[in-house]
Amino acid sequence: xxxxxxxxxxxxxxxxxxxxxxxxxxxxxxxxxxxxxxxxxxxxxxxxxxxxxxxxxxxxxxxxxxxxxxxxxxxxxxxxxxxxxxxxxxxxxxxxxxxxxxxxxxxxxxxxxxxxxxxxxxxxxxxxxxxxxxxxxx
Numbered sequence: 753x754x755x756x757x758x759x760x761x762x763x764x765x766x767x768x769x770x771x772x773x774x775x776x777x778x779x780x781x782x783x784x785x786x787x788x789x790x791x792x793x794x795x796x797x798x799x800x801x802x803x804x805x806x807x808x809x810x811x812x813x814x815x816x817x818x819x820x821x822x823x824x825x826x827x828x829x830x831x832x833x834x835x836x837x838x839x840x841x842x843x844x845x846x847x848x849x850x851x852x853x854x855x856x857x858x859x860x861x862x863x864x865x866x867x868x869x870x871x872x873x874x875x876x877x878x879x880x881x882x883x884x885x886x887x888x889x890x
Contacts, residue, residue, distance in 0.1 A: 754830075756791065761773075
């Protein structure tokens with residue numbers, strides 16, 4: 753898949769219900785000229801006002817602009833992300849505003865198909881390990 757779109761989706765979906773986030777993502781893509789134009793260049797041309805009208809908070813708009821710039825500058829690309837080790841990929845992604853450890857883990861597992869990634873900070877994973885091993889402590 754397209755790593756830019758996957759990371760934008762990760763940013764938009766943060767702290768929102770899936771239904772609301774999907775609507776905002778679709779409106780942002782449309783504001784960029786449709787899904788085929790939802791590229792780093794298309795996102796850079798999106799005004800803050802258009803982003804706001806599509807449902808983006810000013811912070812998420814800023815994060816998407818920074819992400820688009822990273823792709824446009826060559827700092828990020830599909831080739832770069834697939835060539836990095838898990839640790840390097842994690843560090844690169846987490847250096848971007850709006851991408852945290854959980855988002856980086858999800859991107860690596862589902863967009864880069866990295867089977868050896870475990871989102872150890874994920875609440876569901878932590879609860880499952882506690883239940884599995886009978887732990888009551890963090």
